[in-house]
Structures are given as C-alpha cells and as structure tokens.
Amino acid sequence: MNNKKLQAHNDLSSKNAKYVVGIGSSAGSLSALKDFCKGLKKDTNAAFILLQHLSPDFKSIMDEILEKHCPIPIKLAQDLQVIEKNTFYILEERKYLSLGDGKIILSNIRPDKLHHPINYFFKSLAEEYQNRACGVILSGTGNDGMDGMIALHNVGAKLYCQSPEDAEFDGMPRAVLDTELNIFSAPADELGRSISEHLRMRGNSDVNIVKNSSDFKNAEKIFALIRNSSNIDFSEYKIGTAERRIQHRMGVLEITDFSDYYDYILREEKEVALLAKDMLIGVTQFFRDREVWDQLLEHTIKPLILEKPDGETIRVWVPGCASGEEAYTLSMLFEYAQEQLNVTREVRIFGSDVGRAGYRDSLTGAYDISVEKDIPKPFLERYFDRIDNKLILDEKVQANVVFTTHNVAFDPPFSNMDLVSCRNLLIYFQPSAQKRIISYFHFSLRSNGFLLLGFAESIGALSDYYHTIDSHYRIYQKNSDTRISLTDAGFNNNTLADQRHTMEQSARIKNYLKTSDYSLAEKSNISRCKDIIVNAYAPPSFVIDTLHNVVYSFGNTEPFSQKLKPGVSSLHIMSQLHQDVASVVNTLLKKLDATRKPVRVENVILLPENLKVTVEASCLENNTTHQIDNYIVSVVTQTTVSAEETAEERDYRRNSLLNQQISRLDAALLDAREILTERQHDIETLAEELQCSNEELMAANEELQSSNEELQSVNEELFTVNSEYQEKIKELESANFDLDNLLKYTEMGVIYLDTNSLIRRFTPKAREYVKVLPLDLNRPFTDLSLTFDCDKLHDLINQASIEKRKISHRIQNTAGPGIGISINPYLDKYDNLEGIILIFQHHET
Known part of the structure; x- marks a missing residue:
C-alpha cells in the first residue's frame, strides 16, 4: 500500500457504509417498521436494508409510507447499487438480494425453489460485513431469517428481534429466539434507538487504515507478520475488506483500540495465524446462484x-x-x-x-x-x-x-x-x-x-x-492468444521490484544455508550429548499416548520389559512389560486416567531377578492446547532382594502378590457390573423418552405440514380475492365515469336523494328547477327552494318512499310550458329502498 492508494480510496469510501443493518419482516410489520424508523438517528454511518415477503407481480409502496417516519433518506434497492451510509434501502420487488464488494446484487427467484429471501440476504450480509453487520427480525409468520441469524451470530454480528408480545405475528421472532442465541429482544421503537446507540459506540472504536496514519503503519506491520509466517501477502487486499477483518478479530477479543490489538498480536503468535485465517474468506456452497x-x-x-x-x-x-x-x-x-x-x-x-x-x-x-x-x-x-x-x-x-x-x-x-x-x-x-x-x-x-x-x-x-x-x-x-502487456496486466515498477527482491532474498537464503553447516552440526552434537545423558542417568521410562500405546522409551528398559512374542505385534504397554510390572502399571494408569495426578507404587518385587522397584506414572500436558496428550511410566530400582530366599518363599510371595491383584480385580469387576447395570437402566429410560419424543415430533411434523398446506391455500385464496377486488374496482371506476358523463350531458333535471332525503348528486339541468349548488351535496332536500310552486312535493316524495312505486305529477303554467315531475324509488337487488330519484322536465300545456 502507498499514499496514492490511500488518496484514491479516500474519495471512494467517504460515502460508503461502514456498517449494514439487515431487516427481515413479513406479515403485520408495517406498524413495527414505522416505530423502528422513528427510533433511528441521522448520523449512524450505517446503511439499513429492508427485505419483506412480497407477492409475485406486486411492487411494494413501503418507501412512500416510511419516508414520513424515517429520519434518513429512503431509496429503492437496485442491482449493483453502491451501499451508502445513512441511507435506508427497500426492496420493492420479489427478488433475491445479496451483497458483494459494497454493492447490492439482485437475482431472480426460481419458482421451483423454496423461497427464503431473508435467510439468503442475511447469509450474504454475514459473509460480506462480518461483525460490522446487524441483523433485525420483525413481525412475520414462519421461520425465514432463523438460519441467517445463526450465520450472523457465527461471525460476531449484533442481533436484534422484536419481542413476540409486541409483534402482530410472532412466528419469525419466536423462531429466532428459540435458537437461544444472544439476541436483544424489545419493542420495535426501542430496537431503533438501541441500534443507533450501538453504532455510535462502535464508531468511537473503529479501525481506520485510510485516515489514521498510526493505524496504517500498524496494518502494514501486521501484513508483514502474516507474510513472514504464512507466505500470504494481504497488502493488495482492498482496504475496506482488511479493516473489516481486523475489526472482526478485535471484536472477538474485545479490544477497541487498534494499537492495543497490534501489541496483542506481537505477544500472541497464534493470533497471526487466526487473523490470516479470518482474512481468507472461506464461504462457499453448492450451486451458489x-x-x-x-x-x-x-x-x-x-x-x-x-x-x-x-x-x-x-x-x-x-x-x-x-x-x-x-x-x-x-x-x-x-x-x-x-x-x-x-x-x-x-x-x-x-x-x-x-x-x-x-x-x-x-x-x-x-x-x-x-x-x-x-x-x-x-x-x-x-x-x-x-x-x-x-x-x-x-x-x-x-x-x-x-x-x-x-x-x-x-x-x-x-x-x-x-x-x-x-x-x-x-x-x-x-x-x-x-x-x-x-x-x-x-x-x-x-x-x-x-x-x-x-x-x-x-x-x-x-x-x-x-x-x-x-x-x-x-x-x-x-478471443485471441495475444500476450497481455505488463502495463495492461496491472504490473508497475513496484510490483516488478518486489518480485526481483523476492528472488534475490531466496538466493541469499540458499547461500546462508550452505554456509551454516557448522552451526547445524554443532546443534546436532548437543542433541546427541543430551541423549547420552538421559540414557545414562534418567530412570528407565516409557512415553505412551492416551490409548496406552508406547510411542517412545529411554533408559535401559530391558529388565522390566519382555521379548516380542510371535504373531501380530502390539505397541500396547501391557504387552511390552514384565508381568509383575504390568499388573501394577495397569492399576496406576486407571488411577491416572481418573485423577490426572501423578501416582506411584513402591516395593514391587520382580521375579526371578529379585529386584525391588518403584513404579511411577504421570501426565504430559500440551503447552498449546493444554490437553493431556501423553503419559510417562518410569521404573526406579530400589534394591536387590537377597538371593538366599528359597524357591518356596519366592512362590509364596508371588502367589500373595497375585492374590492381592486378583482381589483388586474382583472389586473392580463388581464396581464395573454395578455401573453397567445403572447405565443399562439409564439407557432403557432414555430409549423410552426418545420414543415418546419421536412420536411427538412426528405428530408435530404432520401438524406443521397440514398448517403449511392450509397457509398456502389461504395465501392463494387471498391472492385470488385480491385480484377479483382489483377487477371490481376497475369496473366500478368505469361505471362511475359513465354515470358522471351521463349526468353531465343529459337534458333532464335529475336529483338523487338518499333514504334520509339528503342530496347525493344532481345534473346541471336540475338547477333550472331547484336552487341547488355543488356545496349542497349531503344537505337535506327540504332546505332548498324550488323555482316553481309545488307545496306537496315533499309529501309526494314520502309517499313514493313508503309505497316503493313511481309517482308522476304535473304543474300547469299559463305563462309558458308546464313542469312534469317523476318521483322514482331507488331500489337495490333485494327490493330495499336506497333513495329517491327526482326527474324534472318541461312539457307543453
């Protein structure tokens, strides 16, 4: 990395989101999203991406709804769109959304594949942003999002969930809470505030390789440590990626300052390997995309x-x-x-x-x-x-x-x-x-x-x-075998110089190895001296593994071991030792397996050599894993028993020792039988419990399958009903336009009244007969004045309403044409009165 790379990256990353908050929701999440957005702050430096379960051929209008409640700009998610900080992204169509290189990637959903878009998105979020991500689950049915939250948890991301009591549909919140992960659960408005506070605190402890010169220098030193230990060069990694990986390791270790992490990596050599492993992103799957x-x-x-x-x-x-x-x-x-x-x-x-x-x-x-x-x-x-x-x-x-x-x-x-x-x-x-x-x-x-x-x-x-x-x-x-020039291939003078430096360094190493033969030989002599001293003065000992197989021996073990028997050979220590020592060692190893503490037995007599020895056994702990990898069995000679002992006395002592060993074995056998009986009873009880659990799970599975089929059926029905309603709305709009045009251009005066004689609508021609204005809609007809005299008009209206029949009335006018009034009841298909239609027309006397 150099200053030119830093300057180029500065302009590019100034708008990029450092953190991404993924939000998964489904049924009943509208009110929760409103409350969640109200709790957000403007300057979190994070991007928020909302994913919902959407129906086919339906585009969400959620952006229009939430923009009134969200303090940051809302944008619709587009393919290959750069993820900017302090922005709320919403997917408006039914597609898969994933993240890569700081961009949104959209892909089509296959109709023959199980549709879990939230899991798909969360897994991609975990891969791309690691512990710089947050996962949020709001109201919804089913368990979509559960596997994705587990993936986020595995990379150290912060997890949030709407409390089931606050959710209109608690299926998705309960599914993620049942995983027993470390999830913060609260009402939706509190989730927004909590995430904003979390992001504010994270911003105060970030690694910034670009803007902070000390962080840049420490990063270069860390990359050099990795390069020297694993021969992998991360200096050409994207700076944002490097920052996220280092931040992830700091989060795991609960270190907030980069200089403290650099000091830690110098103290703990294994952290170099762990960081290198974290930098090598190993996320893959069958048939991805x-x-x-x-x-x-x-x-x-x-x-x-x-x-x-x-x-x-x-x-x-x-x-x-x-x-x-x-x-x-x-x-x-x-x-x-x-x-x-x-x-x-x-x-x-x-x-x-x-x-x-x-x-x-x-x-x-x-x-x-x-x-x-x-x-x-x-x-x-x-x-x-x-x-x-x-x-x-x-x-x-x-x-x-x-x-x-x-x-x-x-x-x-x-x-x-x-x-x-x-x-x-x-x-x-x-x-x-x-x-x-x-x-x-x-x-x-x-x-x-x-x-x-x-x-x-x-x-x-x-x-x-x-x-x-x-x-x-x-x-x-x-398209051709033309060789790509070094300039077009991205090679520069620094890259070529680095490669020449590597070759020169390899040559110097080879020369050093040739000139260092004396030093290596000297070290070899010291090792041989150590072996001679150990074999001469250390007690005869066996190093065995946890399965009691011999892996190494030193000292003169011949007096305590036996010759190799014909047939298939074994490295088990019991087959290698003298029978008198073997019985003692067998007892010691059982105690050692149980207690992990050194044990010893003194005054063990070996016949016919007449040796009195002490047998010791202890554990060897691995310094790296702190696990017991090996045991050491040592035999120390105490003295030689007098040879004047008769054969009968030797046989008696041997029989006595054998009897003691047999008694110990009998006692151990009885204990083993009791333990076996208890374990058998436990296994039988567990088998019965497992059988009951299996039957319950089978029943639950059948219920779930039935519920799934019912939900699918209900979903299809709702989709059909919705389509029918949409079609009805179109028909009603068309009919309404027809009626409006009919009223506008008809040459008759027509007034529509409801059952309470309130004016519902009228034609322009009606103003020649009744003093009515557009403001008079929903006003009682009795409040209006007529342009002619007819005292009994209201009585006729009441009569038509009661009798549900048409009533006609003529008014004579000596000065001009007369007026004909037709009073018509407005009936629905069940013959129920819905209002009155008044029709006014001039006629010749």
Whole structure:
C-alpha cells in the first residue's frame, strides 16, 4: 500500500457504509417498521436494508409510507447499487438480494425453489460485513431469517428481534429466539434507538487504515507478520475488506483500540495465524446462484464437451476454491451434461487455494444433511447418497477434482485450461491486483477458453482480450492468444521490484544455508550429548499416548520389559512389560486416567531377578492446547532382594502378590457390573423418552405440514380475492365515469336523494328547477327552494318512499310550458329502498 492508494480510496469510501443493518419482516410489520424508523438517528454511518415477503407481480409502496417516519433518506434497492451510509434501502420487488464488494446484487427467484429471501440476504450480509453487520427480525409468520441469524451470530454480528408480545405475528421472532442465541429482544421503537446507540459506540472504536496514519503503519506491520509466517501477502487486499477483518478479530477479543490489538498480536503468535485465517474468506456452497450454473451448463459446458475431441481431457481451474463445493458443483455439471449428450469425456478439475486447511475436509466427500437445500433435486438424486444423517458425494464426481495449494495473486498460473471459474474472489483485491490476476487467467486459458466471474466482478480494462458471452452472468471467452502487456496486466515498477527482491532474498537464503553447516552440526552434537545423558542417568521410562500405546522409551528398559512374542505385534504397554510390572502399571494408569495426578507404587518385587522397584506414572500436558496428550511410566530400582530366599518363599510371595491383584480385580469387576447395570437402566429410560419424543415430533411434523398446506391455500385464496377486488374496482371506476358523463350531458333535471332525503348528486339541468349548488351535496332536500310552486312535493316524495312505486305529477303554467315531475324509488337487488330519484322536465300545456 502507498499514499496514492490511500488518496484514491479516500474519495471512494467517504460515502460508503461502514456498517449494514439487515431487516427481515413479513406479515403485520408495517406498524413495527414505522416505530423502528422513528427510533433511528441521522448520523449512524450505517446503511439499513429492508427485505419483506412480497407477492409475485406486486411492487411494494413501503418507501412512500416510511419516508414520513424515517429520519434518513429512503431509496429503492437496485442491482449493483453502491451501499451508502445513512441511507435506508427497500426492496420493492420479489427478488433475491445479496451483497458483494459494497454493492447490492439482485437475482431472480426460481419458482421451483423454496423461497427464503431473508435467510439468503442475511447469509450474504454475514459473509460480506462480518461483525460490522446487524441483523433485525420483525413481525412475520414462519421461520425465514432463523438460519441467517445463526450465520450472523457465527461471525460476531449484533442481533436484534422484536419481542413476540409486541409483534402482530410472532412466528419469525419466536423462531429466532428459540435458537437461544444472544439476541436483544424489545419493542420495535426501542430496537431503533438501541441500534443507533450501538453504532455510535462502535464508531468511537473503529479501525481506520485510510485516515489514521498510526493505524496504517500498524496494518502494514501486521501484513508483514502474516507474510513472514504464512507466505500470504494481504497488502493488495482492498482496504475496506482488511479493516473489516481486523475489526472482526478485535471484536472477538474485545479490544477497541487498534494499537492495543497490534501489541496483542506481537505477544500472541497464534493470533497471526487466526487473523490470516479470518482474512481468507472461506464461504462457499453448492450451486451458489443457481441461474448462473444453468447458463453455464447450456452455453459453455455442453458446447465445450461437444467440441472436445474424444481422448482429450477437459481441464478446469477453480482458484480460491475454499472447501471445494464450487469445484464439485462443476464436476456434477460436467457429469450431468455428458449423460444428457450421451458422450464420455475425461474431465480434470483443479481446485486451488492458498491454505491446505480449507479443502482437507472436502476430500472425504461427506457433508451435513443441511446442504441438501442448496442442491437441485436432479443432482441430489444422482450424485449423493444419504448415510447416517450425512450426504456422501459420488466417487466419480470426487475423482474428477484435484485439490492443491496455490496463491492466485503471486504463483504462476495453470496452463491449457478450457474453463476458469473464479467467482467472488476478485472483489477482495485492489484494482491493480484484479487486472494482474485476470491477465494470469488469460495466460492460463487455451484458445477460445471460457472465464466465469462473480456478479460483482468484471474483466474491466482487459475487455479487448475477451469476448463477452453473457454480461449479466459474467461469462467471457478468450478471443485471441495475444500476450497481455505488463502495463495492461496491472504490473508497475513496484510490483516488478518486489518480485526481483523476492528472488534475490531466496538466493541469499540458499547461500546462508550452505554456509551454516557448522552451526547445524554443532546443534546436532548437543542433541546427541543430551541423549547420552538421559540414557545414562534418567530412570528407565516409557512415553505412551492416551490409548496406552508406547510411542517412545529411554533408559535401559530391558529388565522390566519382555521379548516380542510371535504373531501380530502390539505397541500396547501391557504387552511390552514384565508381568509383575504390568499388573501394577495397569492399576496406576486407571488411577491416572481418573485423577490426572501423578501416582506411584513402591516395593514391587520382580521375579526371578529379585529386584525391588518403584513404579511411577504421570501426565504430559500440551503447552498449546493444554490437553493431556501423553503419559510417562518410569521404573526406579530400589534394591536387590537377597538371593538366599528359597524357591518356596519366592512362590509364596508371588502367589500373595497375585492374590492381592486378583482381589483388586474382583472389586473392580463388581464396581464395573454395578455401573453397567445403572447405565443399562439409564439407557432403557432414555430409549423410552426418545420414543415418546419421536412420536411427538412426528405428530408435530404432520401438524406443521397440514398448517403449511392450509397457509398456502389461504395465501392463494387471498391472492385470488385480491385480484377479483382489483377487477371490481376497475369496473366500478368505469361505471362511475359513465354515470358522471351521463349526468353531465343529459337534458333532464335529475336529483338523487338518499333514504334520509339528503342530496347525493344532481345534473346541471336540475338547477333550472331547484336552487341547488355543488356545496349542497349531503344537505337535506327540504332546505332548498324550488323555482316553481309545488307545496306537496315533499309529501309526494314520502309517499313514493313508503309505497316503493313511481309517482308522476304535473304543474300547469299559463305563462309558458308546464313542469312534469317523476318521483322514482331507488331500489337495490333485494327490493330495499336506497333513495329517491327526482326527474324534472318541461312539457307543453
């Protein structure tokens, strides 16, 4: 890192959110969200992202509702949108939301896949922001969000949950509280205030490599310690990523000041390895972003298989493979494609990572049953067997993959590759390192080879060297064998100088080793002297492991051990010792196993040598793990028994010792029988309890399945009813427009009255007969004046209402046309009176 990198990063990160608060909610969460937003502060330096359960083809208007209550700006979440601080993001449509490189990533939801968007989002949040994240669960049904909260808990994130008593629907809050994680539960308004306070306190103890020169220097020193101990260089990591990883380790250790953490890492050497492990983000899963693999299968893998001549090997490289799930995903895809195409090709997939620990467990091919939700059904049925609550990967799929140690940023790349799959690795590197790595991939690929990147990654300035197959799913193809220049590949003078320095340093080390032979030989002589002294003066001793197998011996153990017997040999100490010593050692080791304290027995007689010895046993503790790894059994000779003892006396003493040993064994056997009887009774009781629990769980499972089906049915019904209501509303709006236009343009005076003779509406022509204004709506008709004389009009209206029939009345006018009045009852389909319609018309006398 240098000052130019710091300056470039300053402008970019000034608006970026240091923290992200993920909020998951469902049914009944509107009032909770309003209260939650009211409790927030303006300057938390955090981004808030809200995810809800949304119906298909429905866009949320939650942003319009919450903007009246939220003190920070509200934005709708968009694909590849930079996450800014002091901003509230809302997903308005039914999509998956994940995070990468400080951006929002949206992807479509497959209709054939179980829809748990909150779990999906929270797991991505945990991976990207670690302990700089917060998880919040509000009102809702079901248990979506539970697995995501567990993932957040595992990386040290702060967890919050609306109290079930305060939630309109307590399913989701109770589900996360039942995990018994460390979750702060409170009413929604208190959650907002608590999160704001937590973020304020965190801001006072942050690591800031960019703005704080002392933090920058300490970070460089820490990276140098990691580089020297593990040969992994993190100096080209993105500064924001480095800050988050260091902050995570500080949070685990409860250290708030970066200088204190640097002092700690100097004192505790193991912390260097733990930080390096934390920097190496090993999050992966089978078929992550399923739609990507569907596209790759159809547009890359199948054409690749068909184009590859029979007898040639398809070569695939998966750098940064972590625990290997992505490599195995590709292996399954190639096997599946060959089945569909009815062809056979040799496939070799190289999974590489900087550390061996990341993929060692994957060599067994055994996975927890919980991963089955990530694997599409056709692949789960074809390539996995369920054994003892484990999923065992098919041997053929495993055989296609080879794991190796490789640093993609510094080691020479693999060659002649047909496909390179590097998803969500480049996002953690600075731009110069990204260009260099992509140039390595270009060198690694054969002509027309394919490159697959993550959603938040691209080939950037090297687009001239690749043809874009699918820009959305980040599938590219090498378009020429033209060598990428060092400048285009991101190499600068400092990078080249560092590589030359590394080569010169390696040469100096080799020369040093050649000139240091004398020093090594001198140390070897000292070790031989130590061995001579131990063998000459230390008591004969055996070092045994916790299973009582001999792993080492020193001193003259011949008088106390016996010759190797014919047949299968054993390293168990009982088979190595003299029978008189063996019985004593057996008793001592049982005591040692129980107490973990040194034990000894004196005056043990060995026949026929007539030796009186002391036998001692003690534990050896591992300084690193503080666990008992080994025992030491020592035999010290006290004296030699007089040889004048007769054979009968020796036999008597031996029999006496044997009888004592037999008595001890009998007592131990009785104790063992009693313990066995008690354990058997406990097992029977436990078996009965487990049987009852199993029956209860089966019944509960059936109830849950029934409830799930009922909920699904209710959801479908509500969706149908909602659609019908929407259609009815459209019809009513159309009918209302028709009626308005009819009243506007009709040449008759019409007045609508309700059952209480209040004016509901009227036509413009009615003003020629009744002195009525628009302000008179909902006013009693009896309050208005007529433009002609008719004293009994109100009586006629009452009569029409009572008799529910039409009444006509004419008024003669000698000076002009007469007036005809039609009084009509307004009846509904059940013949109930809903009002009166008055129609006024002029007529000739």
